[in-house]
Amino acid sequence: MIEMQNVCKTYKKEVRALFNIDIKIEKGEFVFLVGPSGAGKTTFSKLVLKEENPDSGKIYFGGEDVTRLPRRKIPYLRRDIGVVFQDFRLLPNKNVYENIAFAMNIVEASAKEIRRRVPMVLAMVGLSSRAGNLPHELSGGEKQRVSIARAIVNNPSLLIADEPTGNLDPETAWEIMKVLRQVNRRGTTVLMSTHAKDIVDIMQKRVIALENGKIARDEIKGAYGYED
Amino acid sequence: MKIKSLRYIVNQGFTSVWKNRTMSLASVASVTATLVVLGLIIILVLNINNMAKLAQVQFETIQVFLKDELPLEDISDIGKQIDDIDGVKSTMYESKEKALQNLINRWGEQGHLLEYLEENPLPNSYIIYLDSIEGAHGVVYELEKIAGIDDIKYYKEIVDVLIRIASFIRNIGLALILALIVITIFIIVNTIKITLNARRQEITIMKHVGATDWFIRCPLIIEGIVLGLIGALLSVAIVHYGYYHFYNMMLTRFTVMFSIYMISVEEMLSRILIMFTIIGAGVGALGSILAIRRYLRV
Ligand SMILES: Nc1ncnc2c1ncn2[C@@H]1O[C@H](COP(=O)(O)OP(=O)(O)OP(=O)(O)O)[C@@H](O)[C@H]1O
Numbered sequence: 001m002i003e004m005q006n007v008c009k010t011y012k013k014e015v016r017a018l019f020n021i022d023i024k025i026e027k028g029e030f031v032f033l034v035g036p037s038g039a040g041k042t043t044f045s046k047l048v049l050k051e052e053n054p055d056s057g058k059i060y061f062g063g064e065d066v067t068r069l070p071r072r073k074i075p076y077l078r079r080d081i082g083v084v085f086q087d088f089r090l091l092p093n094k095n096v097y098e099n100i101a102f103a104m105n106i107v108e109a110s111a112k113e114i115r116r117r118v119p120m121v122l123a124m125v126g127l128s129s130r131a132g133n134l135p136h137e138l139s140g141g142e143k144q145r146v147s148i149a150r151a152i153v154n155n156p157s158l159l160i161a162d163e164p165t166g167n168l169d170p171e172t173a174w175e176i177m178k179v180l181r182q183v184n185r186r187g188t189t190v191l192m193s194t195h196a197k198d199i200v201d202i203m204q205k206r207v208i209a210l211e212n213g214k215i216a217r218d219e220i221k222g223a224y225g226y227e228d
Numbered sequence: 229m230k231i232k233s234l235r236y237i238v239n240q241g242f243t244s245v246w247k248n249r250t251m252s253l254a255s256v257a258s259v260t261a262t263l264v265v266l267g268l269i270i271i272l273v274l275n276i277n278n279m280a281k282l283a284q285v286q287f288e289t290i291q292v293f294l295k296d297e298l299p300l301e302d303i304s305d306i307g308k309q310i311d312d313i314d315g316v317k318s319t320m321y322e323s324k325e326k327a328l329q330n331l332i333n334r335w336g337e338q339g340h341l342l343e344y345l346e347e348n349p350l351p352n353s354y355i356i357y358l359d360s361i362e363g364a365h366g367v368v369y370e371l372e373k374i375a376g377i378d379d380i381k382y383y384k385e386i387v388d389v390l391i392r393i394a395s396f397i398r399n400i401g402l403a404l405i406l407a408l409i410v411i412t413i414f415i416i417v418n419t420i421k422i423t424l425n426a427r428r429q430e431i432t433i434m435k436h437v438g439a440t441d442w443f444i445r446c447p448l449i450i451e452g453i454v455l456g457l458i459g460a461l462l463s464v465a466i467v468h469y470g471y472y473h474f475y476n477m478m479l480t481r482f483t484v485m486f487s488i489y490m491i492s493v494e495e496m497l498s499r500i501l502i503m504f505t506i507i508g509a510g511v512g513a514l515g516s517i518l519a520i521r522r523y524l525r526v
């Protein structure tokens with residue numbers, strides 16, 4: 001699914017964000033990306049999304065060389081990758097339904113397809129009853145579930161979640177993890193950056209630890225490995 | 229591109245114009261002002277050129293007006309002298325009675341007004357046909373030596389002056405218009421920049437979800453075009469009604485002669501309508517494109 005070969009990334013010469021990264025993530029995996037602040041987790045995601053380009057090395061997504069992808073094809077790469085952020089990033093003046101439908105409008109889905117898919121993902125994240133609400137009427141956990149629904153509505157093969165539980169209390173965080181696990185069970189590869197020790201320890205999934213831009217650890221059923 | 233996306237894009241474009249009223253108003257006003265000035269210049273230049281063109285028909289002729297009360301033999305003697313000048317092809321005598329009749333014919337419907345004149349104010353004249361325009365100066369020089377000639381009407385000079393005035397106005401106008409267009413584009417760029425900032429979050433999300441560049445840019449370009457078009461239509465209305473009143477004023481205040489030389493209201497409208505629409509839309513689109521290139525990294 002994702003493969004990096006010898007990838008280096010520096011920002012503005014001085015800041016070395018990632019250094020000699022070699023990694024392979026298979027289809028259907030659930031991977032935690034952990035490590036101290038500034039270790040390069042977000043940079044890792046940005047490289048996969050081609051929001052940033054590496055200084056050297058190769059990045060493959062679904063067998064295709066992302067580093068050589070022409071600009072006009074970037075949107076189509078991103079359509080196959082759902083993204084979820086710590087701060088939800090919902091449009092404040094659109095209701096839940098519209099926020100999700102928006103993602104489908106943009107990829108020019110048919111009206112019929114939108115009417116079919118949106119209720120389906122809403123049900124999947126357990127928000128069928130909140131379709132008409134505006135984001136400010138929702139709790140943090142609910143907002144994050146809307147953002148997950150939006151990320152998966154176009155059926156991506158990869159879901160990148162950058163600290164999706166960062167703004168949530170532990171209990172709500174678990175609700176989100178359940179949703180992510182369910183998304184993963186349906187075949188979507190999940191790559192989640194996190195600082196949540198409990199979650200990583202209990203979930204027993206693959207853990208890739210970054211430190212100073214290098215892979216410090218890569219364990220199949222790993223633990224968080226740092227003190228909080 | 230599907231109909232639905234098209235609707236979304238056009239909708240977005242219009243919505244932004246409204247949400248962003250203050251700057252939209254500034255943009256529209258700027259487009260309107262620029263095009264109204266352009267309209268004034270066009271009115272002047274086209275009308276002057278038109279006069280020049282009409283005068284040009286008589287380009288290869290010189291008309292000499294004879295002193296009043298000249299005996300017939302003197303008149304024919306003058307005719308012979310003129311015929312002897314180098315560069316004169318032929319001459320035609322036009323008596324004051326004939327001249328008046330011609331004028332009556334030329335005035336058409338209003339011609340009957342002239343029939344009530346107590347005395348004919350027009351002089352007797354010779355119309356001189358030249359071998360070539362180039363020889364005009366030499367002929368005029370010789371004509372000035374002949375006694376009994378009151379005035380020489382030499383169209384080439386008038387035409388030249390008219391053309392010079394028209395091109396002067398055109399050049400000054402062009403510089404002015406270019407400056408105004410630059411200002412207008414600057415205002416539109418800033419209007420679009422505000423929309424861009426207001427929609428930054430939306431655009432970020434659009435990028436993440438995989439919106440193509442055109443899908444993100446199009447609403448902004450539409451917004452610019454809408455601003456330009458509103459400005460263009462307003463200016464067409466202003467220039468049209470302005471010219472309409474000016475034309476009618478010339479007609480009533482001065483002689484009907486003016487209307488022969490002036491471009492009709494309908495023709496003026498058809499000339500500016502397409503031109504202003506294209507310029508308005510073009511300036512709007514250009515402003516958006518510049519704003520996008522400058523402030524939006526898609
Ligand atoms: N746009 C940028 N310009 C310059 N430096 C940057 C930029 N983005 C990130 N960096 C630097 O690159 C390094 C890695 O940053 P990154 O955001 O990938 O860390 P992270 O692991 O996601 O951290 P956190 O856990 O705090 O989110 C940091 O030193 C950061 O300061």
Ligand SMILES: [Mg+2]
Pocket residue numbers: 041042043162193
């Ligand atoms: Mg980060």
